[in-house]
Amino acid sequence: MPDTYSGWAAIIADRLLIVFVIVVVCLGVTRLSLGTIRRVLGAMQARAQAEASLEEAAEVAKRFTTIEALAGYVVKGFVVTIGGLLALEQIGLDVGPAIAGLGVVGIAIGFGAQAIVRDFFAGILILLENQFGHGDVVEIVGVTGTVEELTLRRTVLRDADGVVHHVPNGEIKVASNRTRVWRRINHDVEIAYGTDIEHAIEVFDAVGAALAADPAWAGKILETPSVDRVDQLGERGITLKILGRARAGEMVAVTGELRKRILAAMAANGIQIPAPIMASGMPVSSLMSAGPVPRSDLGDDQPGANEPPGDTSADA
Numbered sequence: 001m002p003d004t005y006s007g008w009a010a011i012i013a014d015r016l017l018i019v020f021v022i023v024v025v026c027l028g029v030t031r032l033s034l035g036t037i038r039r040v041l042g043a044m045q046a047r048a049q050a051e052a053s054l055e056e057a058a059e060v061a062k063r064f065t066t067i068e069a070l071a072g073y074v075v076k077g078f079v080v081t082i083g084g085l086l087a088l089e090q091i092g093l094d095v096g097p098a099i100a101g102l103g104v105v106g107i108a109i110g111f112g113a114q115a116i117v118r119d120f121f122a123g124i125l126i127l128l129e130n131q132f133g134h135g136d137v138v139e140i141v142g143v144t145g146t147v148e149e150l151t152l153r154r155t156v157l158r159d160a161d162g163v164v165h166h167v168p169n170g171e172i173k174v175a176s177n178r179t180r181v182w183r184r185i186n187h188d189v190e191i192a193y194g195t196d197i198e199h200a201i202e203v204f205d206a207v208g209a210a211l212a213a214d215p216a217w218a219g220k221i222l223e224t225p226s227v228d229r230v231d232q233l234g235e236r237g238i239t240l241k242i243l244g245r246a247r248a249g250e251m252v253a254v255t256g257e258l259r260k261r262i263l264a265a266m267a268a269n270g271i272q273i274p275a276p277i278m279a280s281g282m283p284v285s286s287l288m289s290a291g292p293v294p295r296s297d298l299g300d301d302q303p304g305a306n307e308p309p310g311d312t313s314a315d316a
Helices: 002-051 056-093 096-112 115-127 197-213 248-269 284-290
Strands: 137-140 143-150 154-158 164-168 174-176 182-192 221-233 237-247
Touching: 002 056, 056 115, 056 182, 115 143, 137 154, 143 164, 143 182, 182 221, 182 248, 197 237, 197 248, 237 248
Parallel strands: none
Antiparallel strands: 137 143, 137 174, 143 154, 154 164, 182 237, 221 237
């Protein structure tokens, strides 16, 4: 009997030693994996913060903290699952059927939840690549709006009409971010033929310079708006292209103020906007200045257009 007890004790001690080794290895793998992930994400975060403004630096740090926590949960879950199965096997439990069952369940879930898995992977890539974040104005799957919520599975947008759109991340093929650091001021101004082009360019350049020098707008403009070129010679008039750069979040306000000042400058300097063209092909201004339409220009459907002249011989 003592030999039997000692034999069982030796077996239990060996199994417990193996379980202890498994636990130590799992802890080591976890620490090593988390350390590697932390270093990689730290390098990516430093690069992202170097390219970001002061306002965006805090958002970058928050995003990478979320990614690091998510990666930690995935690594710990994987290691605990593998280590637990190995430890149960050493205790004497047959984990083969359990592993086979988990494999079958995993395959079934994989086939049934392909879209969800795709959404999660797409969400991870959106966060890693910093495609957009909370508060950005983006255009995805034909919808433009402000990002109100961003999770690993979905993106929630609110458009200009206040409608909320829930977009699965796996459906996002192209994401156009309208609030990433800066946006181009790209404005066309059409002026009438006969206008002194050089004078008009000087007036519009002065408007852009005054706007950029205004303390209320200077912090929102990164590049002074100015006339870049004569863009088109159209049927109605000449189109001048005005280019500049503004902070992405202030783009709408800056362009609105620029248009208002350009309109005032055109009125003050006598720069005319081309008159609208009527269906007849004649400008509205020409019709207004021509006065009443002569009787000979009346169409066949006008009263008196086809009536012969009266016989005046009888009156004579």
